[in-house]
Amino acid sequence: MFSRALRPIATVAFQNGAKNFSTTPEMQFKVMVAGAAGGIGQPLSLLLKMDPLVSTLALYDLAPITPGVASDLSHMDTPAKVLGYKGPDELPSAIADSHVIVIPAGVPRKPGMTRDDLFNVNAGIVRDLTQCIAVHAPKAIICIITNPVNSMVPIASEVMKKNGVYDPNRILGVTTLDIVRSRCFVGEINGVDPRTVKIPVIGGHSGVTIIPVLSQCKPAPQIQEQNKIEVLTKRIQEAGTEVVKAKAGGGSATLSMGWSGAIFTHSVLRGLKGEENVVECAYVKSDLTDAKYFANPICFGKNGVAKNLGYGKLNAYEEKLLKIALPELKKNITKGEQFVKK
Ligand SMILES: NC(=O)C1=CN([C@@H]2O[C@H](COP(=O)(O)OP(=O)(O)OC[C@H]3O[C@@H](n4cnc5c(N)ncnc54)[C@H](O)[C@@H]3O)[C@@H](O)[C@H]2O)C=CC1
Numbered sequence: 001m002f003s004r005a006l007r008p009i010a011t012v013a014f015q016n017g018a019k020n021f022s023t024t025p026e027m028q029f030k031v032m033v034a035g036a037a038g039g040i041g042q043p044l045s046l047l048l049k050m051d052p053l054v055s056t057l058a059l060y061d062l063a064p065i066t067p068g069v070a071s072d073l074s075h076m077d078t079p080a081k082v083l084g085y086k087g088p089d090e091l092p093s094a095i096a097d098s099h100v101i102v103i104p105a106g107v108p109r110k111p112g113m114t115r116d117d118l119f120n121v122n123a124g125i126v127r128d129l130t131q132c133i134a135v136h137a138p139k140a141i142i143c144i145i146t147n148p149v150n151s152m153v154p155i156a157s158e159v160m161k162k163n164g165v166y167d168p169n170r171i172l173g174v175t176t177l178d179i180v181r182s183r184c185f186v187g188e189i190n191g192v193d194p195r196t197v198k199i200p201v202i203g204g205h206s207g208v209t210i211i212p213v214l215s216q217c218k219p220a221p222q223i224q225e226q227n228k229i230e231v232l233t234k235r236i237q238e239a240g241t242e243v244v245k246a247k248a249g250g251g252s253a254t255l256s257m258g259w260s261g262a263i264f265t266h267s268v269l270r271g272l273k274g275e276e277n278v279v280e281c282a283y284v285k286s287d288l289t290d291a292k293y294f295a296n297p298i299c300f301g302k303n304g305v306a307k308n309l310g311y312g313k314l315n316a317y318e319e320k321l322l323k324i325a326l327p328e329l330k331k332n333i334t335k336g337e338q339f340v341k342k
Pocket residue numbers: 034035036037038039040041060061062063104105106107108109118122125144145146147148149174175176177178205251252253254257
């Protein structure tokens with residue numbers, strides 16, 4: 001896992017420059033970031049530049065700063081080659097030959113907004129990016145960070161279908177930040193290193209659709225009372241809003257999302273290079289519930305999703321959360337599908 005693999009690598013990179021990186025054929029992956037000059041895009045690209053599985057990092061954005069971000073990162077003494085692309089004319093070149101495309105392009109929330117309030121602006125951005133991917137790199141694994149993730153994954157899927165290149169195993173919604181936060185909060189409660197905490201977070205990525213499965217958490221959170229479990233659940237569900245409020249109009253989570261996006265991308269790349277048992281939660285096409293897309297632990301492989309691992313046994317409280325989540329999730333999914341079909 002990135003958490004195990006990249007942390008020591010990152011430490012080595014900082015201490016010793018590039019000389020400790022070895023170049024092997026297995027490193028030949030091109031990763032493209034769409035929205036690379038943004039609040040998430042920049043720290044995400046920084047971490048991907050340190051990822052030993054990335055050989056080429058293509059940074060795409062509309063912002064005038066984009067070539068500068070690429071130039072800046074290209075001076076880091078790690079092997080990945082960095083290329084900058086600005087504006088729609090350069091998008092096809094940024095996309096071409098990409099193995100993995102990570103999309104954090106789009107507007108973030110301000111206080112008082114829901115993720116769904118971002119739909120009108122972000123839906124068109126994700127639709128147009130995916131349209132270009134369908135033409136120039138239809139086999140790329142697409143990792144969608146842009147909110148509302150619950151609707152953006154259906155949008156990307158419908159665009160690929162329209163172009164006759166749909167492969168549900170290659171379109172992934174990134175919900176990793178929910179797991180990263182859960183690990184943090186349980187780590188705090190138990191007084192343990194958050195990296196040792198294992199917990200699935202299932203459903204979707206907004207409010208009530210975020211379902212932390214605390215009954216499966218290892219180690220178990222050291223709280224017995226049901227009301228405390230409910231407070232922790234609510235905190236995980238509302239953690240994004242906690243950051244939005246604290247940033248007071250300056251956007252939403254960017255640094256923890258950059259970190260989470262890099263963890264997710266690294267796991268996708270490990271699957272691509274043929275490693276087995278690489279598991280992350282992801283929001284994917286699903287038949288586990290009556291929602292057409294659902295997040296839960298997924299085993300990655302050479303073609304993206306290798307196996308959907310399901311979500312195991314829920315306790316009565318989590319079953320109740322799932323019941324509350326499904327209507328909202330289905331509404332978000334239909335909204336995304338309708339947007340492309342109209
Ligand atoms: N999945 C998750 O867990 C999370 C998702 N997000 C979402 O990620 C998105 C980005 O957030 P931030 O980076 O904070 O926003 P930001 O505004 O700082 O950056 C967005 C970047 O996207 C670029 N952009 C806009 N339209 C584009 C297009 N058509 N093509 C390429 N680039 C384009 C902008 O120029 C900007 O550089 C938001 O929708 C936010 O809600 C944020 C945190 C967590």
